[in-house]
Amino acid sequence: MINKFKRILACTAAGMIIVLSSGCSLNEAVDNIKGDVFENVKFDDDSSYTSVPAAESIDCEYYESNGEITFGYDSLYTESQINCYKSIGKAVYRISEEKGDTGFYPVGKVTVSDKDFTEKDMDICIKAYTMDHPEVFWLTNRYSYGSMGNKAVIQLYSYVSGKECQKYIETLNNTIDEIVTNIPSGLKQYHLEKYIHNTVLENCTYATGVTTSDDGWEEFTVYGALVNGRAVCEGYAHSMCLLLNKVGIDCYYANGYGENSPHMWNTVNIDGNWYHLDSTWDDNENAYFNYFNLDDDQIKEDHMISPLLDDIKDKESLGDVYNLYLPECSSDSANFFVVESTYIYDFEESNDIMVHDLVEAANNNDKLFTVKIDSAINFDNAIDVLFNKEPYYMFDYISQANKQISTGSKINDSNVSIIILENFNAVVVQLEYK
Numbered sequence: 001m002i003n004k005f006k007r008i009l010a011c012t013a014a015g016m017i018i019v020l021s022s023g024c025s026l027n028e029a030v031d032n033i034k035g036d037v038f039e040n041v042k043f044d045d046d047s048s049y050t051s052v053p054a055a056e057s058i059d060c061e062y063y064e065s066n067g068e069i070t071f072g073y074d075s076l077y078t079e080s081q082i083n084c085y086k087s088i089g090k091a092v093y094r095i096s097e098e099k100g101d102t103g104f105y106p107v108g109k110v111t112v113s114d115k116d117f118t119e120k121d122m123d124i125c126i127k128a129y130t131m132d133h134p135e136v137f138w139l140t141n142r143y144s145y146g147s148m149g150n151k152a153v154i155q156l157y158s159y160v161s162g163k164e165c166q167k168y169i170e171t172l173n174n175t176i177d178e179i180v181t182n183i184p185s186g187l188k189q190y191h192l193e194k195y196i197h198n199t200v201l202e203n204c205t206y207a208t209g210v211t212t213s214d215d216g217w218e219e220f221t222v223y224g225a226l227v228n229g230r231a232v233c234e235g236y237a238h239s240m241c242l243l244l245n246k247v248g249i250d251c252y253y254a255n256g257y258g259e260n261s262p263h264m265w266n267t268v269n270i271d272g273n274w275y276h277l278d279s280t281w282d283d284n285e286n287a288y289f290n291y292f293n294l295d296d297d298q299i300k301e302d303h304m305i306s307p308l309l310d311d312i313k314d315k316e317s318l319g320d321v322y323n324l325y326l327p328e329c330s331s332d333s334a335n336f337f338v339v340e341s342t343y344i345y346d347f348e349e350s351n352d353i354m355v356h357d358l359v360e361a362a363n364n365n366d367k368l369f370t371v372k373i374d375s376a377i378n379f380d381n382a383i384d385v386l387f388n389k390e391p392y393y394m395f396d397y398i399s400q401a402n403k404q405i406s407t408g409s410k411i412n413d414s415n416v417s418i419i420i421l422e423n424f425n426a427v428v429v430q431l432e433y434k
Contacts, residue, residue: 049094049095049096049097049106049107049108049162050094050095050096050097050161050162050163050165050166051093051094051162052093052094052095052162052165052166052169053093053166053169054093055135055136055169055172055173056173056177059180059246059247060180060181060183060246060247061181062183062184062185062186063183063192063247063248064248065245065246065247065248067245067246068132068245069131069132069133069134069241069245069251069252070132071131071132071252071324071325072085072127072128072129072131072132072324072325073085073128073129073132074325075124075128075309075310075324075325076124076125076128077310078121080112080113080114080117080121081121081124081125081128083112083113084110084112084117084121084122084125084154085125085128085129087110087111087112088110088125088126088129088154088156089129089133090108091107091108091109091110091156092107092108092129092136092138092139092156092158093107093108094107094108094162095107095138095158095160095161095162095165096158096161096162097161097162097163098161100157102142102144102157104140104142104157104158104159105157105158105159105160105161105162106155106156106157106158107139107155107156107157107158108156109153109154109155110153110154110155110156111148111151111152111153111154112151112152112153112154113150113151114150114151114152115147115149115150115151115152117152119145122143122145122152122154124309124324126143126154126156127324128324131241131252131253131324134221134222134238134239134241134242135172135222135242137168137172137218137221137222137223137238138158138159138160138165138168138221139156139157139158139159140156140157140158140159140213140217141213142157143155143156143157159213159217159218168223171223171227172222172223172226172227175226175227176226176242176243176246179196179199179226179243180243180246180247183195183196183247188271189249189270189271189334190270190271190293190334190339192247192249193244193249193268193270193277193293193334194292194336196240196243196244196247197240197277197279197282197292199243200225200226200236200239200240200243200279201279201282201283203225203226203229204225204226204229204230204231204235204236204239204283205229205230205283206230206231206232206280206283207219207224207230207231207232207235210232216230218230218235219231219232219235220232220234220235221234221235221238222235222238222239222242225238225239226239232280233258233263233264233265233280234264236265236279236280236283237253237264237265237266237279237280239279240266240268240277240279241253241266244266244268249268249269249270250268250269251266251267251268251269251277252266252267252325253265253266253267253323254266254267254276254299254303254305254323254326255305255306255321255322255323256303256304256305256306256321256323257303257304257306257321258281258302258303258304259302262320262321263280263303265277265278265279265280265281265291265299265303266278266279267326267327267329268293269327270293270333270334271333271334273329273330273331273333273334274327274328274329274331275293275294275295275329275331275334275335276291276293276294276295276296276298276299276303276329277291277292277293277294278291278294278299278303279291289336289337289340290421292335292336293332293334293335293336294329294335295329295330295331295332295335296328296329296330298332298335298423299329301423305323305326306321306322306323307322307323308322308323308324308325308326309322309323309324335424336370337370337372337421337424337426338372340370341370341371341372341426342354342357342369342370342371342372343371343372343374344371344372344373344374344377344382345374345376345377347385347386347393351397351400354371354397355397355400355401355404357369358397358398358401358411359401359404359405361431362401362402362405362409362410362411362431362433363405365409365433366431367430367431368428368429368430368431369428369429369431370426370427370428370429371386371394371426371427371428371429372424372425372426373425373426373427374425375425379422379425383420383427386427387416387418394416394429395413395416398411398413398416399413409433409434410433410434411431411432411433411434412431412432412433412434415432416429416430416432417429417430418430
């Protein structure tokens with residue numbers, strides 16, 4: 001038999017394809033919060049600021065959801081922090097029409113009746129609020145603070161004026177409404193997550209060259225990802241969080257590092273189990289779902305997870321990158337390769353299921369066909385006998401499948417490419433048709 005196998009794409013142990021771009025892995029972009037102190041500052045009156053509408057409650061009629069994200073709020077540990085969080089929620093919807101000295105538009109001021117309220121308290125509250133409210137996309141990563149008597153005063157800023165923001169909000173609401181109303185009914189949580197994941201990736205590309213908000217603030221937001229179709233990891237993560245929570249799937253964020261640079265991705269709860277979901281690193285030319293629902297051990301192969309706020313005794317020593325909420329991710333039940341792959345337990349006994357699934361893939365014109373090798377089989381040997389050596393099982397499976405394909409194109413067995421994902425005991429076959 002002629003060896004028709006053409007090439008193998010090398011992969012890392014974590015399964016990330018070397019030859020493809022993996023989003024922001026080479027140039028992470030996370031804009032951390034920064035505060036400027038002004039002692040005994042007198043802030044301008046904000047009563048004349050423009051009021052902007054809160055985001056509409058857009059929920060999918062097929063899926064129950066309260067539309068609220070509270071993981072950040074629930075992580076706060078003092079009454080002053082809770083009061084600050086609530087005040088931020090009121091202040092952000094009042095925006096000036098004129099830029100302040102910072103070059104940004106001031107929003108309503110926040111006061112906290114606690115003279116010992118520290119800058120780190122402020123950082124935690126602002127981070128908690130912005131992560132719970134990805135729809136509040138206009139806030140900058142800068143704030144000013146000072147004191148007025150026994151009160152701490154915080155001044156947040158918007159990238160756009162109040163009237164401009166009204167237009168932005170209307171556009172985003174319309175975009176979200178279109179996405180949500182087009183979600184098919186009856187999807188189980190895994191397939192609902194996959195639908196939203198694919199929708200974001202199909203409509204957004206990674207914004208290369210953007211490292212700070214000075215390069216483009218919208219790319220760090222849900223607005224950039226869903227409206228402009230261009231974002232960095234923060235924009236991807238905010239979009240996944242917003243949309244998944246709207247259809248009743250708990251989703252939050254994981255903060256840490258990817259390839260030694262600050263990075264943000266998601267944690268998501270599917271059928272009672274939490275998983276890591278990195279849609280940014282999934283966004284490559286062919287979307288191999290390498291980072292779709294990983295457990296803690298799998299994500300740690302090439303991500304470093306930052307510490308949890310609750311685990312840090314000295315909160316004042318917090319660095320810029322930490323996590324407010326971080327669930328244990330210990331299941332692989334909803335991992336893409338567990339759910340989607342055709343399993344090979346024995347090359348002969350798996351013949352019928354392999355042929356059946358190849359026929360189905362061809363009828364659907366699928367470009368990828370994923371095979372998971374049972375752990376009892378030596379993985380390297382399995383790759384060899386499937387593609388490299390007699391009896392070339394995969395080519396035999398394809399030949400049998402082509403005989404059963406009655407509609408559409410047959411699988412091109414003279415040009416078969418694969419991606420080896422050893423960490424998942426899987427191999428992705430790239431299908432071409434003739």
